[in-house]
Amino acid sequence: MRVVAGIDIGGTNTDFGLVDELGNCLKTETVPTKKFKVPKDLVNEVSTRILEMCKSHQLLGIGIGAPNGNYYKGTIEFAPNLPWKGIIPLAKLFEKATHAPCLLTNDANAAAIGEMTFGGAKKMKDFIFITLGTGLGSGLVANGQMIYGHDGLAGELGHVIVIKDGRLCGCGRKGCLETYASATGLKRTINEWIEQGKKTILSGKKEPIVSADIFMAAKKGDALALKAFEFTGEILGLALANSVNYTSPKTIFLFGGLANAKELLFEPTIRHFEENLLNIYKNKIKIVPSKLKENQAAILGAASLAWNQKSRL
Amino acid sequence: MRVVAGIDIGGTNTDFGLVDELGNCLKTETVPTKKFKVPKDLVNEVSTRILEMCKSHQLLGIGIGAPNGNYYKGTIEFAPNLPWKGIIPLAKLFEKATHAPCLLTNDANAAAIGEMTFGGAKKMKDFIFITLGTGLGSGLVANGQMIYGHDGLAGELGHVIVIKDGRLCGCGRKGCLETYASATGLKRTINEWIEQGKKTILSGKKEPIVSADIFMAAKKGDALALKAFEFTGEILGLALANSVNYTSPKTIFLFGGLANAKELLFEPTIRHFEENLLNIYKNKIKIVPSKLKENQAAILGAASLAWNQKSRL
Numbered sequence A, B: 001m002r003v004v005a006g007i008d009i010g011g012t013n014t015d016f017g018l019v020d021e022l023g024n025c026l027k028t029e030t031v032p033t034k035k036f037k038v039p040k041d042l043v044n045e046v047s048t049r050i051l052e053m054c055k056s057h058q059l060l061g062i063g064i065g066a067p068n069g070n071y072y073k074g075t076i077e078f079a080p081n082l083p084w085k086g087i088i089p090l091a092k093l094f095e096k097a098t099h100a101p102c103l104l105t106n107d108a109n110a111a112a113i114g115e116m117t118f119g120g121a122k123k124m125k126d127f128i129f130i131t132l133g134t135g136l137g138s139g140l141v142a143n144g145q146m147i148y149g150h151d152g153l154a155g156e157l158g159h160v161i162v163i164k165d166g167r168l169c170g171c172g173r174k175g176c177l178e179t180y181a182s183a184t185g186l187k188r189t190i191n192e193w194i195e196q197g198k199k200t201i202l203s204g205k206k207e208p209i210v211s212a213d214i215f216m217a218a219k220k221g222d223a224l225a226l227k228a229f230e231f232t233g234e235i236l237g238l239a240l241a242n243s244v245n246y247t248s249p250k251t252i253f254l255f256g257g258l259a260n261a262k263e264l265l266f267e268p269t270i271r272h273f274e275e276n277l278l279n280i281y282k283n284k285i286k287i288v289p290s291k292l293k294e295n296q297a298a299i300l301g302a303a304s305l306a307w308n309q310k311s312r313l
Helices: A039-056 A090-098 A107-118 A183-195 A211-219 A223-247 A257-261 A263-276 A294-308 B039-056 B090-098 B107-118 B183-195 B211-219 B223-247 B257-261 B263-276 B294-308
Strands: A002-009 A013-019 A025-032 A058-066 A075-077 A102-106 A127-132 A136-142 A251-255 A286-289 B002-009 B013-019 B025-032 B058-066 B075-077 B102-106 B127-132 B136-142 B251-255 B286-289
Touching: A002 A039, A002 A107, A002 A294, A013 A039, A013 A294, A025 A039, A025 A294, A039 A058, A039 A090, A058 A090, A058 A107, A058 A294, A075 A090, A090 A102, A102 A107, A102 A294, A107 A127, A107 A136, A107 A251, A107 A294, A127 A223, A127 A257, A136 A223, A183 A211, A183 A223, A183 A257, A211 A223, A211 A257, A211 A263, A223 A263, A223 B223, A251 A257, A251 A263, A257 A263, A263 A286, B002 B039, B002 B107, B002 B294, B013 B039, B013 B294, B025 B039, B025 B294, B039 B058, B039 B090, B058 B090, B058 B107, B058 B294, B075 B090, B090 B102, B102 B107, B102 B294, B107 B127, B107 B136, B107 B251, B107 B294, B127 B223, B127 B257, B136 B223, B183 B211, B183 B223, B183 B257, B211 B223, B211 B257, B211 B263, B223 B263, B251 B257, B251 B263, B257 B263, B263 B286
Parallel strands: A002 A058, A058 A102, A127 A251, A251 A286, B002 B058, B058 B102, B127 B251, B251 B286
Antiparallel strands: A002 A013, A013 A025, A127 A136, B002 B013, B013 B025, B127 B136
């Protein structure tokens, strides 16, 4: 069978697997990213395993999703959450190790292409894809094409400054969207309020609060946890309303850990989104959950990068 | 000679003319837009004059730039500065009157296509075009294509909300970019400060202050006028830095009345732009004046819409 391999390089794990033309994940494996001190060691291990998986298949190519991935150069550039520093020519390293053509883009772009190829954005020409995890990633599709931008680094909506002199971001600047609208942002919100002495059933918790705790507290009716989701939705809703002025999408897809909070996140986000939309866009644009299966999305997304661009491979 | 006609519908005047394939404006005329109580009267007058101009030429098509123009539908939709209300099927009306194929888009998109076809963005695949006049208009080009969006109404950067609960905008919302970064925004800035009792050589002026007055005052070294340009550049620079996160352009072009203030506007804008850019974009992206001739830009832009899309005509 003709297959492509999808590789998702994450700060903790690197997931990879084979995907057929219909979007079926045939086999998947995982290795811990931080185990590998130099990128070449990871490339060799993953390549060996992929070639092993492919014994009864024809490997057409490889797609890689990675933080700070540069599509044009096939490189990872200064990714703060990976163990390797500087600019890493990852696509070339994989091509050398596997002798298969290889494409790379940032992880959110890969997932957006996955949504377009196998998910809820099939046949959709204009949409925005947002991942809400540790940070906020995004992929923009216009005229049926991923927007990579002049340098291959477009679609960094997590680093739009939404509050002047706001929260310190991992990028070194202040007030970036992802410091508010992400699983980490939600935690910062409630921790700031707890420090100010506001009451919540989470106050007495010994271990650090994680976003799942805030979700559970909100489900139980905890007012502060509910307010934290409301605040997150306010910031995200306004930011998405502003985003519409750029590309006028048909749909905005939300994906990732925080999106799993469903109505707790979607209701306030959509309400503030509609409140802040320019009149010509009102009541036209849907904000919906991604249709990608969460445990397969990263691999599917990376693989669909390869399936979508067979002519470039 | 094969020509197209370019028509620029403005709140005050409607300019039109013939343009050859090299971007030469062969003939131009103007009619006052407000003279025409219904759109059909304008269409009839302008069509008659265009057909008259074309007697020794072959008219291939017509391009129209208009405020709130919808590219897909060929309509003007709820344009606040035009004398006609509701949705107007202007492209169809012109096709009926001239029997020439007709394309329409918003005025800033048309100018962006003009920049790409005849100006400083030739062969450029990713750029942002900003018009700074009464309001702030914009056109986004990615992958060598104008971004029209799902509904044909993309590229409304003037209505990105940059200050929560900020200045009241003509769109009915508060804090839109164009209430600060436009000729009107510059006037509002200095008038607010004068009302607060701040000193400027413009304080005693009997007639309402226009943006040219502020320019002249700044040139003479008036501290408040200089501060007004600094403030405009601060707001615009940050907004453009945020815009880069969307489409990662090679260049940002500034056009229109306020852009003519040159260094007074460009210096603070570029400084605040670089200060606010995400590190991966720093020192890569140019902010430059448009290369379109100001008195011909609107007609050229509209005409290039037609030249660029001959296959659709």
